[in-house]
Amino acid sequence: MDKRFLLLGIGNVLWADEGFGVRCLEHISEHYSFAENVSLLDGGTQGIYLLQHVQDADILVVFDAIDYGLKPGTLKLVRDDEVPKYMGAKKMSLHQTGFQEVLAMSEFTGHYPQEILLIGVQPDILEDFGGSLTDGVRQQIQPAVDVALKFLAERGVHPLPAGSDANSRVASISPELAISEYEEGRPSEDAAFRFGDARFIPAPENNL
Amino acid sequence: MNIPLNASQLDNNGRRVVVDPVTRIEGHMRCEVNVDSNNIIRNAVSTGTMWRGLEVILKGRDPRDAWAFVERICGVCTGTHALTACRAVEDALDIQIPYNAHLIRHLMDKTLMAHDHIVHFYHLHALDWVNPVNALKADPRKTSELQKMVSPSHPKSSPGYFRDIQNRLKKFVASGQLGLFKNGYWDNPAYKLSPEADLMAVTHYLEALDLQKEIVKIHTIFGGKNPHPNYLVGGVACAINLDDVGAAGAPVNMTSLNFVLQRIKETQEFTKNVYLPDVMAIGGLYKDWLYGGGLASENVLAYGTYAQTPYDSSTDMLPGGAIVNGNWNEVLPVDVRNPDEIQEFVDHSWYRYANGAKGLHPWDGETAPSFELGPNTKGTKTDIKELDEAHKYSWIKAPRWNGHAMEVGPLARYIVAYASGQEAVKEQVDRSLATFNQNTGLDLGLKQFLPSTIGRTLARALECDLVVDSMLDDWHALVNNIKAGDSSTANVEKWDPSNWPKEAKGVGTNEAPRGALGHWIKIKDGKIENYQAIVPTTWNGSPRDSDGNIGAYEASLLNTPMERPEEPVEILRTLHSFDPCLACSTHVMSEDGDEMTRVKIR
Numbered sequence A: 001m002d003k004r005f006l007l008l009g010i011g012n013v014l015w016a017d018e019g020f021g022v023r024c025l026e027h028i029s030e031h032y033s034f035a036e037n038v039s040l041l042d043g044g045t046q047g048i049y050l051l052q053h054v055q056d057a058d059i060l061v062v063f064d065a066i067d068y069g070l071k072p073g074t075l076k077l078v079r080d081d082e083v084p085k086y087m088g089a090k091k092m093s094l095h096q097t098g099f100q101e102v103l104a105m106s107e108f109t110g111h112y113p114q115e116i117l118l119i120g121v122q123p124d125i126l127e128d129f130g131g132s133l134t135d136g137v138r139q140q141i142q143p144a145v146d147v148a149l150k151f152l153a154e155r156g157v158h159p160l161p162a163g164s165d166a167n168s169r170v171a172s173i174s175p176e177l178a179i180s181e182y183e184e185g186r187p188s189e190d191a192a193f194r195f196g197d198a199r200f201i202p203a204p205e206n207n208l
Numbered sequence B: 001m002n003i004p005l006n007a008s009q010l011d012n013n014g015r016r017v018v019v020d021p022v023t024r025i026e027g028h029m030r031c032e033v034n035v036d037s038n039n040i041i042r043n044a045v046s047t048g049t050m051w052r053g054l055e056v057i058l059k060g061r062d063p064r065d066a067w068a069f070v071e072r073i074c075g076v077c078t079g080t081h082a083l084t085a086c087r088a089v090e091d092a093l094d095i096q097i098p099y100n101a102h103l104i105r106h107l108m109d110k111t112l113m114a115h116d117h118i119v120h121f122y123h124l125h126a127l128d129w130v131n132p133v134n135a136l137k138a139d140p141r142k143t144s145e146l147q148k149m150v151s152p153s154h155p156k157s158s159p160g161y162f163r164d165i166q167n168r169l170k171k172f173v174a175s176g177q178l179g180l181f182k183n184g185y186w187d188n189p190a191y192k193l194s195p196e197a198d199l200m201a202v203t204h205y206l207e208a209l210d211l212q213k214e215i216v217k218i219h220t221i222f223g224g225k226n227p228h229p230n231y232l233v234g235g236v237a238c239a240i241n242l243d244d245v246g247a248a249g250a251p252v253n254m255t256s257l258n259f260v261l262q263r264i265k266e267t268q269e270f271t272k273n274v275y276l277p278d279v280m281a282i283g284g285l286y287k288d289w290l291y292g293g294g295l296a297s298e299n300v301l302a303y304g305t306y307a308q309t310p311y312d313s314s315t316d317m318l319p320g321g322a323i324v325n326g327n328w329n330e331v332l333p334v335d336v337r338n339p340d341e342i343q344e345f346v347d348h349s350w351y352r353y354a355n356g357a358k359g360l361h362p363w364d365g366e367t368a369p370s371f372e373l374g375p376n377t378k379g380t381k382t383d384i385k386e387l388d389e390a391h392k393y394s395w396i397k398a399p400r401w402n403g404h405a406m407e408v409g410p411l412a413r414y415i416v417a418y419a420s421g422q423e424a425v426k427e428q429v430d431r432s433l434a435t436f437n438q439n440t441g442l443d444l445g446l447k448q449f450l451p452s453t454i455g456r457t458l459a460r461a462l463e464c465d466l467v468v469d470s471m472l473d474d475w476h477a478l479v480n481n482i483k484a485g486d487s488s489t490a491n492v493e494k495w496d497p498s499n500w501p502k503e504a505k506g507v508g509t510n511e512a513p514r515g516a517l518g519h520w521i522k523i524k525d526g527k528i529e530n531y532q533a534i535v536p537t538t539w540n541g542s543p544r545d546s547d548g549n550i551g552a553y554e555a556s557l558l559n560t561p562m563e564r565p566e567e568p569v570e571i572l573r574t575l576h577s578f579d580p581c582l583a584c585s586t587h588v589m590s591e592d593g594d595e596m597t598r599v600k601i602r
Helices: A017-029 A048-056 A099-108 A141-154 A179-182 B054-060 B065-069 B076-092 B099-128 B138-150 B157-172 B195-215 B217-223 B254-285 B410-417 B423-440 B455-481 B536-540 B552-557 B569-579
Strands: A003-008 A038-044 A057-066 A075-079 A115-122 A167-173 B015-021 B029-035 B041-048 B300-302 B305-307 B316-318 B321-323 B342-345 B378-380 B383-386 B400-401 B504-510 B515-526 B527-534 B595-599
Touching: A003 A048, A017 A038, A017 A057, A017 A115, A017 B423, A038 A048, A048 A099, A048 B195, A048 B300, A048 B305, A057 A141, A075 A141, A115 A141, A115 B595, A179 B305, B015 B383, B015 B569, B029 B552, B029 B569, B041 B552, B054 B065, B054 B527, B065 B076, B065 B515, B065 B527, B076 B099, B076 B504, B076 B552, B099 B195, B099 B217, B099 B305, B099 B455, B138 B254, B157 B195, B157 B423, B195 B217, B195 B254, B195 B410, B217 B254, B217 B504, B254 B455, B300 B410, B300 B515, B305 B504, B316 B410, B316 B455, B321 B410, B383 B536, B410 B423, B410 B515, B423 B455, B455 B515, B455 B569, B515 B536, B536 B552
Parallel strands: A003 A038, A003 A057, A038 A167, A057 A115
Antiparallel strands: A075 A115, B015 B029, B015 B595, B029 B041, B300 B321, B305 B316, B342 B400, B378 B383, B504 B515, B515 B527
16 A cells, blocks of 8 residues: 655744745645645644644655744754654643644554654744745745655655646645735734734834 | 632732743743742732734734634634634624524534543643553553443443553653653642542543544534634535535535534543543542632623524523622623623733723724833843733733623533523533532532532533534434425625625624633724634633732632642643633744743742
8 A cells, every 4th residue: 555645734824934834735735736645734733633644644744834943944854753742741721732742642642654754944933913924934935845845756756747636635725815815915014013922022012 | 718809809928939831932821829828829810921913913804714814813723713703704794694504513613612622621631630650550450440430331441451551651651752741740749549540541541532533524524624624604615415425526415424423423422431430530539629610609601602593592502691799590691792791901911992991892992012011020021020910911801791700611601501590401510419429428519519620620521411412413403404405505695795884893602612702893895894802711811900800710729729839730720621722823843842831939
């Protein structure tokens, strides 16, 4: 049986560079299609909802914004055991069942992917409510996708020729949130304050 | 044991304990308490440390897209926000949905609620009661005996089964990463279960993980995908054709409906044979720990949900209403449109209102931030050591109903339903109390038992049971209605904005897993002019108001003794019983993956 691949984008599209992973997935689902053993999934900020998809995958490729303290816009590849996974007992909210915890749960249940590739980008701005990707991060979408395609090709998986009927399972972002609509529909800064807590943002908090 | 419910009655002289859970990059919620010389909590300060930005993100957007945006605001409550947003827009534009859509929305919403309640108990809350490290010491044979006693109908109960799980647990812990059990206070005497009970609960943690992934497949059928199922203003986004088969046909056909039926039955079995017995058993073993009631015995609020007859709230399975001042003999009607009933105050929140307004109804709501700290704050703006709760201290506003702070959530719904005489709820609650008294040898009255941390956790389990049972009714009603020839799923008469009035306003309500949820919308020239959401955690986690009334989280912590103030097991246990949901959703992977709760004592 063919190995099952999962291409997973995670992050929050409403908060600027946090949307990187999901936008990569959107880009892939728009430009490429695959055979049945490859699934494309927009994971958003979901935690435990993603567990079954991870458990079902033999090979997992994750796109995400990651904080490794690098220069904003830097791509960072992390493989297999280097991908952090942990679970903590002191969560305050289910949302903190972050993706790392999904990995830990997946391992605890005995269904862990044989290979994992995390394709991360160091974000520039996160606290820009309603904002989209910054330019430096946006420019890394195609390079990130290229990394994934090369990784797949090394494992004998290639995109189907353009125009062929796609068979892969695709759960990408809904059209209401497609990047072009999302950016064009944004209200002006005068109309809607875009920033958050002064402790966490480099925004003009002194003007509050 | 009277709980003081006004800031003027609180004593902040004792030692201050600061609990600030830190995620990878930012704080969500912070809690500060003062304990007296006996380590009893005498003052509590609950702070939302982040602003969600929901309102500003939606301004100027197409109202028909609002559901997709609000579905992204939160990592767990996705569908409940999406549904409530659709209802708000439909209310504003006077759109009524077809009966099939009514039933399918209920099935999707109840799926979410059951999933949420089960996952909350096993994967968030259980570790406040259950010590997984202790489970390594269990005798699997005794665990098997315990399992058979607690739940005779549960088939997974052999000693070998528990031994296998224990071995898996040993291996997992021995692998060095400790993963699951990192950051616990595992030698704290606040944990009271036997190793055998701990092993049983850890086993069910795994069983619940297997179950939860099956339940959500219902969303995939009706909502096209999961996560992020599709919603639609005017109905539901799925076509029906009972005779279709295969992937190319309508997603709702007899094959997929039978699949849904199987998922409902599995969830029913798990709830009755595992979830409810576990909650009752754990509650009984903590029988001396009846803290955490707080506001629940006094003021509770529910909007009501699951109307049997569409648009007739008198047929709500979980009725709406408000109870104030502990008078369970009177359930007051709630009008979410009345500008004088629900108002949000910002005296202690980091916002300011124009023109010196005090409380604002959400339709007139304003979201202008104003981050300033009181003179008694210790630390700096970017590194707060200790907040000054006499001043502004939270990003959460303070919603009030007729001036009262209210608790919302499963416990509030159950108190309102019980006081309203909802028969099924009364039967569940009375039976649970009788069993609890019988198992523990206590003779508690309902008001001593239900408004407590354990009661809150029990109400959630009872609600899961009630809701899943009712999914069977919805399923049969749906199949019958379709078979009678109705395959309509959406009302698209007013899809085109040219059919909308120039200005309109509406409100959508729901009972989300965490409590009463309302979205208020104003539409102008086809765009969102103002959008305000009061989410359950806004009610429960609210700071003080103009009159000093404290919110549900703060009230729930008062008078609770702590075994070791430097290890806030008791604080987490009670706060978790509310299933807190503080905005968030930002998650960035950091290298060390660390998520330590910092506890500071001053």
